Structures are given as C-alpha cells and as structure tokens.
Amino acid sequence: MGGRRAEETTLSEVSELAEQEFEANPFGPHHDPVGSDPIKGAEQNPTDQPELVQLLTPEGERVEHPDYAIDLSAEELQALYRDLALVRRIDVEATALQRQGELGIWASLLGQEAAQIGAGRALQPDDMAFPTYREHGVAWCRGIDPMSIIGLFRGVDSGAWDPIETKFNLYTIVIGAQTLHAVGYAMGMQRDGGQGACLAFFGDGATSQGDVNEAFIFAAVFDAPVVFFCQNNQYAISEPIEKQTRIPLYRRASGFGFPGIRVDGNDVLAVLAVTRRAMEAARSGQGPTLIEAYTYRMGAHTTSDDPSRYRLASEMEAWKLKDPNERLKAYLVRSGQADAAFFEAIEAESDELAARIRKATVEMPDPEPASMFDNTYAEITPELAEQRDTFLAYQAGFSDEASHA
Amino acid sequence: MNTVTLGKALNMGLRKAMEDDPKVLLMGEDIGKLGGVFRITDGLQKDFGEDRVIDTPLAESGILGTAVGLAMRGFRPVVEIQFDGFVYPAYDQIVCQVAKLHARSRGRLPMSIVIRIPFGGGIGAVEHHSESPEAYFAHTAGLKVVACSNPVDAYWMIQQAIAHPDPIVFFEPKRRYWEKAELDPDATPEPLFASRLVREGSQVTVLAYGPMVKTALQAASAAEEEGISVEVLDLRTVSPLDMGPVLDSVRRTGRCVVVHEAPSNLGLGAELSARITEACFYDLEAPVLRVGGYDTPYPPSKLEEDYLPDLDRVLEAVDRSLAF
Ligand SMILES: Cc1ncc(C[n+]2csc(CCOP(=O)(O)OP(=O)(O)O)c2C)c(N)n1
Ligand SMILES: [Mg+2]
Numbered sequence: 001m002g003g004r005r006a007e008e009t010t011l012s013e014v015s016e017l018a019e020q021e022f023e024a025n026p027f028g029p030h031h032d033p034v035g036s037d038p039i040k041g042a043e044q045n046p047t048d049q050p051e052l053v054q055l056l057t058p059e060g061e062r063v064e065h066p067d068y069a070i071d072l073s074a075e076e077l078q079a080l081y082r083d084l085a086l087v088r089r090i091d092v093e094a095t096a097l098q099r100q101g102e103l104g105i106w107a108s109l110l111g112q113e114a115a116q117i118g119a120g121r122a123l124q125p126d127d128m129a130f131p132t133y134r135e136h137g138v139a140w141c142r143g144i145d146p147m148s149i150i151g152l153f154r155g156v157d158s159g160a161w162d163p164i165e166t167k168f169n170l171y172t173i174v175i176g177a178q179t180l181h182a183v184g185y186a187m188g189m190q191r192d193g194g195q196g197a198c199l200a201f202f203g204d205g206a207t208s209q210g211d212v213n214e215a216f217i218f219a220a221v222f223d224a225p226v227v228f229f230c231q232n233n234q235y236a237i238s239e240p241i242e243k244q245t246r247i248p249l250y251r252r253a254s255g256f257g258f259p260g261i262r263v264d265g266n267d268v269l270a271v272l273a274v275t276r277r278a279m280e281a282a283r284s285g286q287g288p289t290l291i292e293a294y295t296y297r298m299g300a301h302t303t304s305d306d307p308s309r310y311r312l313a314s315e316m317e318a319w320k321l322k323d324p325n326e327r328l329k330a331y332l333v334r335s336g337q338a339d340a341a342f343f344e345a346i347e348a349e350s351d352e353l354a355a356r357i358r359k360a361t362v363e364m365p366d367p368e369p370a371s372m373f374d375n376t377y378a379e380i381t382p383e384l385a386e387q388r389d390t391f392l393a394y395q396a397g398f399s400d401e402a403s404h405a
Numbered sequence: 406m407n408t409v410t411l412g413k414a415l416n417m418g419l420r421k422a423m424e425d426d427p428k429v430l431l432m433g434e435d436i437g438k439l440g441g442v443f444r445i446t447d448g449l450q451k452d453f454g455e456d457r458v459i460d461t462p463l464a465e466s467g468i469l470g471t472a473v474g475l476a477m478r479g480f481r482p483v484v485e486i487q488f489d490g491f492v493y494p495a496y497d498q499i500v501c502q503v504a505k506l507h508a509r510s511r512g513r514l515p516m517s518i519v520i521r522i523p524f525g526g527g528i529g530a531v532e533h534h535s536e537s538p539e540a541y542f543a544h545t546a547g548l549k550v551v552a553c554s555n556p557v558d559a560y561w562m563i564q565q566a567i568a569h570p571d572p573i574v575f576f577e578p579k580r581r582y583w584e585k586a587e588l589d590p591d592a593t594p595e596p597l598f599a600s601r602l603v604r605e606g607s608q609v610t611v612l613a614y615g616p617m618v619k620t621a622l623q624a625a626s627a628a629e630e631e632g633i634s635v636e637v638l639d640l641r642t643v644s645p646l647d648m649g650p651v652l653d654s655v656r657r658t659g660r661c662v663v664v665h666e667a668p669s670n671l672g673l674g675a676e677l678s679a680r681i682t683e684a685c686f687y688d689l690e691a692p693v694l695r696v697g698g699y700d701t702p703y704p705p706s707k708l709e710e711d712y713l714p715d716l717d718r719v720l721e722a723v724d725r726s727l728a729f
Binding site for chain 2: 104105133152153154155156157158173174175205206208209210211236237238239243244304305309310366367369371372373376383384387391394395398
C-alpha cells in the first residue's frame with residue numbers, strides 16, 4: 001500500500017501490538033466483565049490461558065486443559081468418529097454428484113467436520129441452531145435427512161426440513177443475517193421460560209457484516225442465551241482472514257462485553273467441551289459467548305470456485321496434517337478404544353449411506369411448477385391466486401399441444 | 406476488431422477507464438486475486454495494484470459507505486456487488502446517501518459512483534443469486550440505472566457510466582456474460598442514456614433490456630417464421646427512460662409488449678405502459694402488455710424456466726396483442 005500509513009507495520013506487528021494493549025487492560029478501566037461466573041479460559045484471564053483450547057493434538061495424542069476436562073467412554077468416542085466419517089462421506093458424495101450435473105452447486109464442509117460435530121453434539125433438545133449454508137455436520141447432529149440438504153443444492157426447494165420441529169433453522173445464504181435471528185430467538189427463550197439456548201453459526205468473513213456486529217450488541221445488552229460459533233476456516237471465498245480483521249476474531253468479543261475463546265476447530269473433543277460449557281453458561285443466564293473454531297476449508301469455497309487462483313497448495317498440505325477425522329482415528333487406535341473391525345464397519349456404513357444418497361438424488365423428482373406460488377403468503381392474495389390460475393392454464397395449453405401432436 | 410465475451414468486454418472497459426482516469430478505483434468482495442466470482446476484474450489488481458483494486462471486508466454497507474467518502478474526496482469508485490441478492494445490506498447507503506448527497510449538498514458533493522450488479526436468473530443458482538432488483542433503484546430519485554445486453558454495449562457503457570458525474574446502478578446480465586460479439590475499440594459509441602432499435606418490424610413493438618433482449622430477438626425470429634413482424638428495442642437505460650425511440654416505434658406498430666425478468670407488479674413495464682398510454686393513447690391498437698417474473702419469491706432453480714419469461718411467453722403476449 002503506497003506508503004500512506006504513518007509507519008509500515010506488518011500484520012503480525014499490528015496484532016502483537018493489539019495483543020499487548022489488550023492484555024494490559026482487556027476490558028478497559030471501568031468495565032466489569034459480564035456474568036458472575038464467567039466462562040473459564042475465555043477472555044477474562046487472557047494472560048494465563050493458552051491461545052487455543054486443544055484436547056487432542058494433531059497426532060492424536062490426548063492432552064489436558066486446565067479448564068476444559070472431558071471424559072468420554074469408548075462408545076461415545078466411537079460415536080463421534082462415526083459422525084465425522086459419515087458427514088465427510090455425505091460431503092464427498094455430494095461433491096461428486098455436483099460434478100456429474102446432479103446438483104447445481106455444493107458447499108463443502110471438508111476439513112470442518114470436527115468443528116461442526118463438536119458444536120452439533122453440544123446441542124440439547126431445547127436448543128436452537130442457526131446455520132449458514134455449510135453446516136451439513138450440524139444438520140446431521142440435528143437428525144436432518146441429508147437428502148433435505150441435497151435437495152436445496154439440487155434446486156428443488158430452499159430446504160425441506162421443518163426448522164421449528166428440528167430446532168435447526170433453514171440455511172441462510174445472506175451472510176450474517178442469521179446471527180440476529182438467533183439473538184431474537186434467544187430473547188424469546190428468555191421471555192417465555194425456555195430452557196435452551198441458541199447456537200449461531202457464521203464464518204470468518206461474516207464477522208465483517210453489520211448484522212453480525214449488531215447481533216453481538218443485542219446479545220450483550222440483553223444478556224441473551226446465545227452462543228456465537230464462528231468457524232474461522234481462514235477464507236471468505238478468496239479473501240484470507242487478514243482482509244477481515246487485525247486481531248484474532250475471538251478477541252472481538254471483549255469489545256462487546258462478553259467472553260470470547262478460540263478452540264482448535266479440528267479437535268472434536270475440544271470443540272465439544274468448549275461449546276458445552278458456553279451453551280451451559282447461556283442456558284443458565286450468563287449471557288453470550290463467542291467461540292472461534294480455528295479450522296481450515298480444505299475444499300473449494302463451493303464447487304463453482306477455483307482456489308488455485310488465490311492460495312498455495314503447500315498451505316493445504318500443512319493443514320492436511322491436522323485433519324480432524326484422522327486425528328480422532330489416531331487417538332482411538334493408539335488408545336486401543338477401537339479396533340480394525342470398528343473402522344471397517346464405519347466404512348461399510350459410509351458406503352451404504354453414499355449409495356442411498358446417490359440413488360435418492362438421481363431419483364429426486366422435480367417440484368410441481370405451480371408450487372412456486374404456494375406459501376408466498378400465509379393468506380394468498382386474490383391477485384396472486386389469479387396469476388397462479390393463469391399460469392396453470394398456460395401450462396395446460398402446452399400439455400394439450402403435446403397430446404394433440 | 407476482436408471477438409470478446411460480454412464479461413471480457415466489461416473487463417476491457419474497466420481497464421480502459423482505469424487507464425484514462427487515475428481517480429477510478431474498484432472495490433468489492435473477491436475482485437482482487439480472484440478477479441471476481443465472474444472474473445470481470447480479472448488481472449486488474451495485478452496491473453493497477455491493491456490501492457486501486459480493493460478487496461474489501463465482507464460488508465456491502467461498508468463498501469458503499471466508504472465509496473461515498475471516496476467520492477467526496479474526488480475518487481470515482483466502481484463498486485462490485487457480488488450478486489443481485491446481496492445488494493440489500495447496502496440499500497440504506499445507496500438510497501439514503503449515494504442518491505441524496507448531491508441534492509443535499511446543493512451540488513457541492515460529487516457522487517460519481519458506479520454500482521455494478523450482476524443480475525437476473527437462468528444460471529441454475531441457489532437463492533439470492535438470480536434476482537432483478539432494478540425497479541427499487543429506478544424508483545429512487547438521484548440514481549440512474551442502466552443495463553447492458555451485449556458485449557459492445559458492455560464495453561462502452563461501463564466507461565461512460567464511470568465518466569458520468571451522477572451515481573449509476575449498472576446492471577450486468579449475468580447469464581449473458583459468455584455471449585460473444587465483435588468489438589471495435591476505435592468505434593464511436595452511442596450515448597449512454599439512449600435506447601436502441603435492434604430489430605425492425607411493423608406489427609408489434611417488444612421492449613426489453615439486459616438479459617431479455619436476446620430472448621426478445623429470438624421471439625422476433627420465431628414470430629417471423631409465423632409471418633408476424635416484431636420490432637425489438639433494447640432500452641439500455643432504465644432510469645432515465647429514453648422514450649423517444651419507444652414512442653416512435655409504438656406509434657408505427659400500435660402495439661407494445663414489455664419484457665423483463667423482474668416481477669410485473671410495479672416493475673419497469675408498469676412505468677413504460679403508463680408513459681406509452683399517456684403519450685400515444687390514440688395510436689394504440691391494444692393495451693401495453695407485460696411479460697415478467699411472477700409475483701413470488703424467485704423459485705428454486707428447477708423451476709426457474711417456468712418463472713422466467715421465455716420465447717414462448719413473449720410470443721403468447723405478441724399473439725394476445727395482435728388478437729386484441
Ligand atoms: C450479504 C452477502 N454478501 C455476499 C455473499 C456472497 N458470499 C457467499 S459466501 C461468501 C464468503 C463467506 O465467507 P465466510 O463468512 O468466511 O464463510 P465460509 O464460506 O468460509 O464458510 C460470500 C462473500 C453473500 N452470500 N451474502
Ligand atoms: Mg470462511
């Protein structure tokens with residue numbers, strides 16, 4: 001940048017400065033951090049906390065964290081692995097289906113499985129999740145049929161699941177909008193005696209949107225039972241995280257007045273532990289938390305994207321060593337909590353799931369054309385009803401022509 | 406002379422505008438290294454630097470709001486909105502600030518901003534990627550709104566828009582980005598705010614702009630085979646409207662069909678119909694008819710062919726007009 005800045009500071013210098021300033025006085029002189037029993041490991045004690053909560057190293061070695069203990073049985077660990085493996089398989093199959101022209105587009109979760117399964121499995125029945133367009137793993141945890149999601153990307157509808165019944169909102173493509181919806185829903189829970197909390201998903205790029213910043217403000221001011229779950233996958237399409245922020249994202253929370261924490265997003269155990277704690281805090285009236293799940297988008301932004309135009313293959317190679325699925329697998333094997341037969345069974349189940357998805361996709365019927373008029377309003381207007389009837393008559397004209405031909 | 410796509414023509418036009426005026430700068434999401442999701446700004450950051458081709462944070466209101474400040478400072482920001490459906494976070498800045506500051510400042514604040522928006526459907530996309538929001542902007546005093554339909558216009562119109570003193574919302578027909586034509590960069594362009602007769606005919610006038618010009622021309626060819634003579638005008642400018650050529654044509658044919666992808670209800674067709682009726686009521690043999698999207702949210706892509714005006718729907722309206 002043509003020397004307009006007073007000094008040529010590098011990005012890392014800037015964030016280092018910000019960090020020093022922050023650690024000296026994280027909340028400013030007069031600020032009393034929100035909540036009487038703030039989340040441990042979050043911003044309240046930035047100096048004595050590791051920057052990133054991790055319970056499983058990339059090599060699959062179990063490590064302890066002073067504030068985030070987790071004790072899972074072999075069955076529970078196996079169940080998490082099964083989730084990771086199956087959602088990856090759904091993703092791979094959907095990507096292939098798109099390549100073969102069966103889907104219009106697909107937004108891959110590759111590399112973000114642990115972030116999504118860890119967060120998704122922290123949800124309890126009363127909680128409500130607000131996804132972006134990439135949370136296929138959270139959808140899986142909510143019991144959404146993968147075909148409902150595939151239908152959206154195939155272009156047959158805009159999401160076939162019932163958001164109220166499943167407690168999993170429809171996908172939101174307009175970046176950041178759903179974070180405000182989550183806060184509003186949480187304010188509702190606060191007012192009608194609800195037991196749950198909201199989990200709002202968004203990306204690193206989304207943190208620049210006004211809506212997301214407004215969501216932070218509303219949540220803080222109303223102490224809303226909501227957890228902001230940011231998957232920092234390092235990119236917003238082609239733009240690296242440096243285009244959105246000069247400080248680590250989790251530190252944004254302090255400026256809004258609630259705790260923020262960074263977790264290793266490729267460590268399903270850490271994500272589960274951190275999200276559980278934050279959700280529990282929200283449910284028990286301690287207000288919002290920002291979780292930054294530090295991860296990597298291993299695929300393209302979507303199947304329309306070509307990441308070779310803006311990032312180096314070597315970066316990808318480095319992240320491959322931190323693969324979320326391989327990490328849990330290594331731990332299961334190393335600790336003797338799963339044997340070869342277990343992994344074979346998962347493999348077989350994945351194959352079956354993939355085959356089911358493929359068959360159901362290819363056989364998925366197109367929607368009825370006149371269905372586009374449905375549900376535009378709760379009460380259809382006379383003029384729209386007339387338009388629909390004209391449309392039906394026009395369409396019928398074609399089938400008449402065809403049958404006379 | 407070389408053959409270029411509409412997308413490439415825009416790219417060349419932007420390049421030329423940047424060469425001609427150092428105050429021109431581009432802003433948007435993914436427009437730098439990636440060259441934009443449609444590659445319209447391909448290679449421009451490499452050649453003009455990050456100070457003039459700016460990958461912004463992901464915030465449309467931020468993009469437009471800072472463009473206002475840059476314009477006040479004498480720059481000519483050319484802003485890319487990634488898709489039609491993502492202009493709304495910037496709507497407040499566009500409608501309340503960009504559109505009004507020239508008037509509020511009694512002309513002291515220049516608002517030379519071009520807002521490029523790829524618009525319309527037909528590409529099989531998911532929600533928010535296929536909309537036609539031009540009427541919202543055409544309805545706003547202080548904004549000018551144009552839409553190109555072919556590579557030659559794309560090349561000239563983008564340059565003319567950038568050089569123009571008023572803010573312009575510049576709609577690009579995204580499904581036609583790959584259409585090709587011969588481009589002569591030494592030719593003399595037509596004025597920006599002028600409509601153009603693109604096919605002569607005698608029985609019905611069809612008015613279109615952006616992606617629907619091609620559809621209208623196809624309909625005219627099909628009509629010819631049935632012995633019906635259709636005249637087609639490419640409006641090119643949506644606000645202000647260039648009514649001269651429109652009224653000349655309708656006075657000759659006595660019939661008019663307006664085609665756009667946007668819903669008919671309160672769309673450009675409504676305004677055109679009113680103006681034509683007011684100006685040449687006694688020349689009309691039939692009411693002005695409209696072919697547009699339905700008054701529903703843009704449907705899932707499997708249904709977009711049913712939603713979008715196509716050759717058949719244009720011909721059906723032509724028939725109705727003739728039968729009146
Ligand atoms: C308001 C808005 N502007 C632009 C877009 C186009 N767009 C889709 S995804 C995306 C990047 C999002 O990045 P991030 O928030 O990091 O999420 P990720 O895709 O990495 O999961 C952009 C710019 C959009 N969907 N909505
Ligand atoms: Mg991202």
